[in-house]
Amino acid sequence: MTVEGTAEFAGWVDQFVWLMINLRPRNIIQSKFAMVYQNFSQGAQWLPFTPNRSFGQDPRVFVAADGMYFTTYDGRRVIDGISSLWCVGAGHNRREINEAIKHQLDTLDYSTAFNASNDRAFEAAERITALAPGDLNKVLFCSSGSEAADTSLKMALAYHRARGEGHRTVFIGRERGYHGVGFGGMSVGGIPANRKMFGSALLPRVDHLSFTHDPAHAYYNGEPESDHDLLVELEQRILPLHDPSNVAAIIVEPVAGSAGWYVPPKGYLKRLREICDRHGILLIFDEVITGFGRMGTAFGADFYGVVPDMLNFAKCVTNGVIPMGGVICRQSVYDAVMDAHANSPAHAIELFHGYTYSGHPVACAAAIATLNVLRDEELFQRAAQIGKLLGDAMHNRLKGLPHVISIRTLGLAGAVELSSLPGLVGKRAYDVYLECFQQGVLVRSAGENLVLAPAYIVNAEQIAQMVDVLAGAIRKHA
Numbered sequence: 316m317t318v319e320g321t322a323e324f325a326g327w328v329d330q331f332v333w334l335m336i337n338l339r340p341r342n343i344i345q346s347k348f349a350m351v352y353q354n355f356s357q358g359a360q361w362l363p364f365t366p367n368r369s370f371g372q373d374p375r376v377f378v379a380a381d382g383m384y385f386t387t388y389d390g391r392r393v394i395d396g397i398s399s400l401w402c403v404g405a406g407h408n409r410r411e412i413n414e415a416i417k418h419q420l421d422t423l424d425y426s427t428a429f430n431a432s433n434d435r436a437f438e439a440a441e442r443i444t445a446l447a448p449g450d451l452n453k454v455l456f457c458s459s460g461s462e463a464a465d466t467s468l469k470m471a472l473a474y475h476r477a478r479g480e481g482h483r484t485v486f487i488g489r490e491r492g493y494h495g496v497g498f499g500g501m502s503v504g505g506i507p508a509n510r511k512m513f514g515s516a517l518l519p520r521v522d523h524l525s526f527t528h529d530p531a532h533a534y535y536n537g538e539p540e541s542d543h544d545l546l547v548e549l550e551q552r553i554l555p556l557h558d559p560s561n562v563a564a565i566i567v568e569p570v571a572g573s574a575g576w577y578v579p580p581k582g583y584l585k586r587l588r589e590i591c592d593r594h595g596i597l598l599i600f601d602e603v604i605t606g607f608g609r610m611g612t613a614f615g616a617d618f619y620g621v622v623p624d625m626l627n628f629a630k631c632v633t634n635g636v637i638p639m640g641g642v643i644c645r646q647s648v649y650d651a652v653m654d655a656h657a658n659s660p661a662h663a664i665e666l667f668h669g670y671t672y673s674g675h676p677v678a679c680a681a682a683i684a685t686l687n688v689l690r691d692e693e694l695f696q697r698a699a700q701i702g703k704l705l706g707d708a709m710h711n712r713l714k715g716l717p718h719v720i721s722i723r724t725l726g727l728a729g730a731v732e733l734s735s736l737p738g739l740v741g742k743r744a745y746d747v748y749l750e751c752f753q754q755g756v757l758v759r760s761a762g763e764n765l766v767l768a769p770a771y772i773v774n775a776e777q778i779a780q781m782v783d784v785l786a787g788a789i790r791k792h793a
């Protein structure tokens with residue numbers, strides 16, 4: 316065949332495929348995409364936090380999304396039960412956010428982040444700090460939750476050093492905490508599998524608070540009780556061991572999200588704040604999941620009435636559409652670092668830290684538009700209201716099902732935990748996850764937990780569908 320002939324033939328093939336897709340005979344669409352995906356395991360992409368070897372046998376590949384729903388490559392409709400990794404608070408394909416991004420691309424696509432900035436970054440910082448509690452009013456932008464974690468740890472070191480307490484270098488995280496995958500965040504994180512392979516490269520001088528879950532209070536719809544004061548260990552063992560004067564910061568998620576929505580017992584975070592205050596230790600809230608509405612409030616800090624010294628965010632700030640993260644710090648943290656340079660020459664940089672994409676104008680435009688949508692549609696309030704429905708549905712429909720050992724709900728999120736198959740931790744939940752997907756519902760499996768965390772626009776019918784499918788899948792894999 317000539318070159319022209321080949322091109323013509325390819326054109327016909329394209330037209331044929333287009334016709335087939337639009338006429339939607341599923342088997343033909345599948346075979347077209349099967350060509351692309353059947354050899355997935357030999358493909359170029361290495362999927363993160365995914366069992367790559369088995370993925371190719373049953374690829375879960377999305378090609379479109381709108382509102383609460385995805386379309387998969389094989390033409391199926393799947394409801395997004397987890398806001399796509401807790402990101403898409405306002406639902407998919409929001410016109411207002413898309414338009415803001417397009418407009419920004421046509422106006423200022425990118426500008427350097429160092430020694431200069433852009434108008435959108437200033438506006439986004441104003442909007443974000445206006446929402447933040449207390450005097451959390453300075454933002455350093457980055458592009459992910461992992462970067463936010465490392466930024467906050469470095470800020471803590473810079474703060475103490477600036478005040479003449481450079482010996483404060485101990486960090487305290489919490490077992491089962493998740494702060495991303497950078498070396499700092501991984502070190503203060505407490506999910507064993509995430510640390511196992513990288514042990515020798517973890518930060519030194521890091522300790523961990525105990526996991527907060529109390530099996531005696533395994534079912535809760537709201538804040539759990541606890542029979543123990545979990546922070547006695549901090550006061551009586553961890554702090555004396557390191558000496559409080561050496562501790563830079565304690566970092567916790569208000570609710571442990573990635574591990575599987577483990578809510579701390581009543582009063583825990585307030586007491587943690589008091590202990591930090593007593594010893595001059597900075598308190599960092601990692602609100603990458605709890606920020607921007609998941610708890611029915613702007614931040615977890617608002618829900619708990621506790622103001623941290625730094626607050627890390629990402630995910631929902633841009634509705635997941637463009638990567639963005641950041642650390643909001645108290646005025647006093649910022650001032651300390653600036654004051655230390657009171658006598659430095661004007662050209663001296665105060666904090667040697669930042670990213671090429673800090674305050675990226677397109678990400679900032681997406682954030683501003685997202686905050687508008689969240690405000691105009693009162694989506695924090697909606698998350699609080701509809702969250703009650705989700706909590707009730709999960710407890711009513713899932714409690715008592717085979718192998719269910721815990722149900723934990725708060726805000727617009729909930730987890731159901733299953734007992735493990737002998738020697739196969741996580742397998743049962745993973746099978747349930749796959750089954751839910753087959754039935755058109757994307758849930759998240761985390762260890763032996765199945766998590767639901769839908770967008771704030773979810774309705775009662777969709778909640779019922781998600782919980783019903785989850786119930787059916789748990790029964791099937793009993």
Ligand SMILES: Cc1ncc(COP(=O)(O)O)c(C=O)c1O
Binds near residue numbers: 462
């Ligand atoms: C609390 C928390 N911190 C940090 C991260 C890491 O964020 P990223 O994956 O954007 O680096 C996550 C991600 O889920 C998270 O839940």
